[in-house]
Amino acid sequence: MLDSENPNITLTNGCDIICAACPNNAKGCLCEHKVQSIDRRCLGELNLKFGDTVRWSKLKSLARDNIIIKDKLGVVCEDCQWSDICRYR
Numbered sequence: 001m002l003d004s005e006n007p008n009i010t011l012t013n014g015c016d017i018i019c020a021a022c023p024n025n026a027k028g029c030l031c032e033h034k035v036q037s038i039d040r041r042c043l044g045e046l047n048l049k050f051g052d053t054v055r056w057s058k059l060k061s062l063a064r065d066n067i068i069i070k071d072k073l074g075v076v077c078e079d080c081q082w083s084d085i086c087r088y089r
Contacts, residue, residue, distance in 0.1 A: 002056045009059055011043065013050040034079055041076045042067065 013036065015029050024030040043049060046062045054062075067076055 006056050008053050009056055010053045011050050038080055
């Protein structure tokens with residue numbers, strides 16, 4: 001849906017609609033501190049901040065160009081159990 005509809009994405013601090021499917025978020029986020037740490041590192045690399053709104057295609061391009069291609073995924077997402085998903089996109 002994200003690629004086909006290219007919606008605006010508002011960057012939030014805390015759980016959002018994307019977090020709904022996470023098994024660690026059934027009764028509130030069990031990993032909130034870890035997730036916020038990853039989010040802050042990621043936004044720093046993208047030169048974005050919480051509250052910014054960007055198109056999905058722009059966010060995806062920024063992440064690819066500034067994190068994945070520059071081989072920073074291991075630093076930004078060092079303790080993320082889902083990092084393999086991003087590595088192969």
